[in-house]
Amino acid sequence: METLQNLVRNLAVVLLLAGFLEMLLPNSSMRGFVKLVMGLFVISAVLGPVTDFLRAPLAMGVPAWNMTASQDLPVMANGQEVKAGQNAVQEQFRRIIVNQVQALVVTVKGVSDAQVEVEFEEGAKGLTEQPRIAWIRVKLDGVRPIEPVKIGEASPELSARAGEVRRQVALFMGLPEDKVIVDE
């Protein structure tokens, strides 16, 4: 019952947000994109409780709700508790980004699996503020394709697929390429 109550309340808030954000748009040609993202949000919001109900263990790549809501935290009187809330939010961001990067990397040809690490920069203040990504390290699994050996090359260069992974991750996460480190 409580889950249903939460679900309805949160869906109401999401729809309200979607309405506000659509009104904020300068022209109507971007309306479809906002609707798309909000629709995905609603899908994710409905899927979460449903999978809970079915007791299907499903790690949602992009959860719709914060696991530790700010009102569930104790009264934020001292800095330590604020820090605890921030750490929880950061952990969640980290999980979201790791899942996304993994989903992206697996689509690159010749990559079967990958481990992803994300490090954030210091200095995100609020609970809602997204921390900025300091770097992303991707470790590719699977057999490295054999490349023709070129005599006279001093530094080991990235293989073609590593370069591709790096380019894609940088493009989709909106990062400069030197913040994406690819190991093989």
Add this chain to the structure above:
Amino acid sequence: MDIWQIVGLALIVTVIGVVLRQFRPEIALQLTILAGVTIFLLILGKIKIIIELLQNLADQASISSYYLLIVLKIVGIAYVSEFGAQICRDAGEGALASKVEIAAKVTVLILAIPIITAILESLIRLLG
């Protein structure tokens, strides 16, 4: 109320622009751009208040701010590209204006792709 300032500025710039356009059209264009920037700067303070309200709302409802941030970025890109495209169109460069709009749409779509892949991934895992 800023609205009086904004309308007054727009009217004054329009009058000066009509006069200036007869003999110096290039500087008249720059005058229009500058007036647009000024009005935009005045509005942005208010937009910031609205966005803070939305973020507070989302925070209280324990909504993951990831989605909100993506949509905010979409709105920001829409504002900036609309600004640039309309100035281009004003100066008679309609083709350039539509290129700016296309670029904005592609950028927005690229922002949305990570969410789409992640949700598809979890759906497939759920069904498969």
Add this chain to the structure above:
Amino acid sequence: MSFNIVLTVAGIGILVGILVMLLNESGRKEMAQAVTILGVVVALYIVVQSISDLFSLVKSVFQLY
């Protein structure tokens, strides 16, 4: 206040227009061209600065990095 910048550019425009007219009347065409270009560059300098202000503000408001 940023209204001053708008009025500055309007002033530059009118000044350049009058100067170019005077120079054309007195038969110095190439000098008139130079004054035109100078006026455009000075105005562009002001415009680019204010656009960069605008963009950094938009970035901070919409959290676009």
